[in-house]
Amino acid sequence: MIDYDSFLSRAGRKMQQSEIRKMGTVLAEARDVVSFAPGYPDPALFPWADLRAITADLLSGDRGDALQYGPTRGDRALREVITGILAKRGVEASPDDLLVTTGSQQGLDLVARILLDPDDVVLVELPSYTGAITAFRNVQAELVGVRQEADGIDLDDLDAVTARLRAAGRRVRALYVVPNFQNPTGLLIGRDKRVRLLEWAARHDALILEDDPYCELYFEDGAGPGDIRPIKADDRDGRVIYLSSFSKTLAPGFRVAWLTAPAPLAARVEVAKQAADLCTGALDQHIVYEACRRGVLERQAPRLRRHYQHKRDVMERALKETLGDVVSWPAPRGGFFLWVALPAQVDADAMLKRALAHGVIYVAGSAFFVDGRGKNVLRLSFSAPSPERIVDGVSRLAGAVREEIAAAQAVG
Ligand SMILES: Cc1ncc(COP(=O)(O)O)c(C=O)c1O
Numbered sequence: 001m002i003d004y005d006s007f008l009s010r011a012g013r014k015m016q017q018s019e020i021r022k023m024g025t026v027l028a029e030a031r032d033v034v035s036f037a038p039g040y041p042d043p044a045l046f047p048w049a050d051l052r053a054i055t056a057d058l059l060s061g062d063r064g065d066a067l068q069y070g071p072t073r074g075d076r077a078l079r080e081v082i083t084g085i086l087a088k089r090g091v092e093a094s095p096d097d098l099l100v101t102t103g104s105q106q107g108l109d110l111v112a113r114i115l116l117d118p119d120d121v122v123l124v125e126l127p128s129y130t131g132a133i134t135a136f137r138n139v140q141a142e143l144v145g146v147r148q149e150a151d152g153i154d155l156d157d158l159d160a161v162t163a164r165l166r167a168a169g170r171r172v173r174a175l176y177v178v179p180n181f182q183n184p185t186g187l188l189i190g191r192d193k194r195v196r197l198l199e200w201a202a203r204h205d206a207l208i209l210e211d212d213p214y215c216e217l218y219f220e221d222g223a224g225p226g227d228i229r230p231i232k233a234d235d236r237d238g239r240v241i242y243l244s245s246f247s248k249t250l251a252p253g254f255r256v257a258w259l260t261a262p263a264p265l266a267a268r269v270e271v272a273k274q275a276a277d278l279c280t281g282a283l284d285q286h287i288v289y290e291a292c293r294r295g296v297l298e299r300q301a302p303r304l305r306r307h308y309q310h311k312r313d314v315m316e317r318a319l320k321e322t323l324g325d326v327v328s329w330p331a332p333r334g335g336f337f338l339w340v341a342l343p344a345q346v347d348a349d350a351m352l353k354r355a356l357a358h359g360v361i362y363v364a365g366s367a368f369f370v371d372g373r374g375k376n377v378l379r380l381s382f383s384a385p386s387p388e389r390i391v392d393g394v395s396r397l398a399g400a401v402r403e404e405i406a407a408a409q410a411v412g
Contacts, residue, residue, distance in 0.1 A: 034393030074100025090233035127368030152189030181335025222333025322398035
């Protein structure tokens with residue numbers, strides 16, 4: 001028997017599977033399960049007809065570049081379109097400071113590679129997006145958590161954590177945040193706080209990694225343009241690396257996303273990307289470019305907002321009706337997620353088995369915490385299941401929660 005573990009690098013040994021991907025495996029193996037686990041967009045909303053027409057044109061045979069290698073930074077025309085998207089968000093960027101990445105996940109991975117040595121400190125919110133946690137852990141960074149409050153990251157705790165680390169001789173390299181409809185909580189970072197985060201970064205000579213895939217998915221009764229203005233929009237000093245994606249607005253299967261960073265950092269990311277994949281898929285980039293040029297993306301946005309807002313309403317109503325006396329959640333004003341606090345005696349990890357037996361899955365809150373907390377909370381995605389399945393799934397979840405409470409009472 002070959003001991004393959006002995007071949008692994010230290011980093012390779014430490015890599016951990018994403019909890020959310022793991023749930024995907026559970027789902028694949030189980031029948032009739034309502035999945036509230038992964039934050040998948042609803043495929044019914046993919047603009048199928050437009051994409052068929054675009055793809056047929058691109059594959060007509062006279063567009064060699066549609067299937068050719070391209071520049072590592074990404075197709076020039078697409079980068080120009082992206083600068084237009086950014087300008088609407090208030091972010092000024094040049095196509096030269098912008099890289100098209102294979103999903104934002106690759107952006108996070110590459111940024112981690114160029115910025116972080118083993119044991120370097122990155123601050124993340126409690127809770128924070130698991131994909132970012134994984135990318136930072138893969139380069140063996142030390143992740144330190146900062147508490148949240150109703151309007152996002154708690155700035156007092158941020159100062160306290162930074163001061164504590166400094167006193168211990170540790171430099172904070174970067175703070176990672178998802179300011180708009182955060183994954184997993186759905187929270188928005190308050191307007192004023194965004195500016196104060198920039199001040200914090202200047203004061204401590206740190207960078208901000210701003211991950212913003214959900215900003216277009218605000219709900220009518222929720223957030224206005226002023227509420228979702230990226231931190232990057234006011235970044236005069238060049239402290240922010242900003243990432244965003246077409247995954248939630250067009251389709252995640254294209255794996256087309258981007259990051260914009262101060263020029264010297266963008267240049268380093270480009271070098272790192274050369275080793276990772278030479279360039280993002282050419283056909284994907286061309287399809288996305290055409291979808292932007294032909295107005296498909298622009299037409300999509302209001303549809304998506306209405307659709308996901310409706311699903312949020314359906315899920316909130318179902319939860320109130322079935323579990324309103326025992327659970328609570330912050331009302332999301334956009335995005336894909338409900339962050340549900342359970343009674344103290346219910347452990348979301350332990351309850352998963354029971355939930356699966358009832359035919360429903362979610363992601364247990366602990367997956368999003370770097371400090372071992374999050375036992376009594378879970379994330380529900382309302383984005384992919386149909387409204388009928390949402391109602392059915394919440395009723396199944398309610399069955400599991402009630403049983404879990406009864407079981408805890410019997411033991412107690
Ligand atoms: C906060 C956040 N960042 C990044 C990603 C990854 O997106 P992409 O599909 O562009 O890799 C996701 C996907 O769920 C996300 O929620």
